[in-house]
Amino acid sequence: MVTPLPPPSCELSGLACLLEPLRVARDSHQVDLKWSFFTYDDQPVTSSSGMRIAPNTLLSERGHCDLALVVGGDFFREDADNDKVRRGIRALRDYDVVIGADTGAWLMARCGLLDGRSATLHWQLIEEFAETFPAVKVSRDGFVRDGRYWTCGSAATALDLILHFIDTSFGPAIAFDVSAMFLHEQSRGKDTDTALPSLTGRGSARLGKILTLMTETIEAPLSLKELAERTNISKRTISRLFMEKLGVPPSRYYTMLRLTRARDLAAHTEMSRQDIALRCGFATTSGLRKALQKQFSHDVNLSTHLE
Structure with a gap:
């Protein structure tokens, strides 16, 4: 269960960068996730751009x-002095992980969670x-993980943080x-020798x-031998890279890639089962x-797309 808790002046970009990747993990990979929206006084709040969240x-x-x-907003100083906001923040002490995005860390610090x-x-x-x-050990890193409390500084770093959370939680x-x-999309049109944005380190x-x-050959999948020949990388090295970087063998990731595409086509197009x-x-x-x-044995509704 995930609980987004926006303050009266919340900023939507940070919330979206945290929540949308979780939605993709749920919808594309059947990760068991669900969430509810709460506010500090059980009333709708208005974001900094004027949108209301109920x-x-x-x-x-x-x-x-x-x-x-916990996603902060432009009026975080006023929000931090709001008794209802502080009570809501303190109620999060027993949660497994609490993430403060943008000025959300200010609200958490005001309530003593970051001492x-x-x-x-x-x-x-x-x-x-x-x-x-x-009393807080301030860092200039993009995002910081200290026990149950994670914080980040902007929408861009919120995306980095939540991808790290998905990595540690689901692989x-x-x-x-x-x-x-x-x-x-940022890597399209560039040399394929360049690592994708989410890959770092040696071998990326x-x-x-x-x-x-693999992405280009979903329709006609290649064998490990063919992948090795086409990329001039040995089969052994390919297997090692997948286990080191993604935690799964290449065949499993290839299958996951193809099945994710199949589910998307089944859910959002009128293509026939055979196509x-x-x-x-x-x-x-x-x-x-x-x-x-x-692959998705726990999703009882999955096969209905292809019946």
Whole structure:
């Protein structure tokens, strides 16, 4: 369970960068996620851009949640002095993970959640934050993880933070696939030897080259031998890179890539079952259906797309 808790002056870009990757993980990979929106006084709040966010559950009925999202706004100083806001923030102490985005860290610090911990927030407020909350170990990193409390400084770093959360919670392969939904467009048209944005470290450029080739050959999947020949990278090295960077063997990631595409086509197009199977590299619809059921066995509604 995820709990977004926007203050009266919340900023939407940070909230979207935290919540949308979780939605993609849920919808594309059947990660067991659900969320409810709460506000500090159970009333709708207006974002800095004028959009209203209405709660769908009372704060008193929130129950236990694994993750809470605290997104600050332009009037964070006033919000931090609001008794209702402070009560709502303090109620998050028993959550497994609490993420403060942008000026959300200011609200958390005002309630004592960050005393003795490392934290960050928007770069323009770092000095004032350090002076106002001397008990907090202020960092200039893009995002900071200190025990149950995670903080970040902007919408861009909120995306980095939540991808890290998905990586540690559900595995690097899912995190990479989710990141591709938001970041891969930046790499289009560039040399395929260049690593994709979510890959870093030694070997990333070579792995990016393999992943690009996999994406381009979903309709006619290549064997590991063919991948090695086309990329001039040994089969052993390919297998090692996938396990080191994504935590799964290349065949499993390739299948996941194809099945994710199949689910998207089944849900959002009028293509026939046979066309979807062929478009995703399966000779028959029964073969595709069996692969889907094996990959997403806990999703009882999945097979209805291809019945």
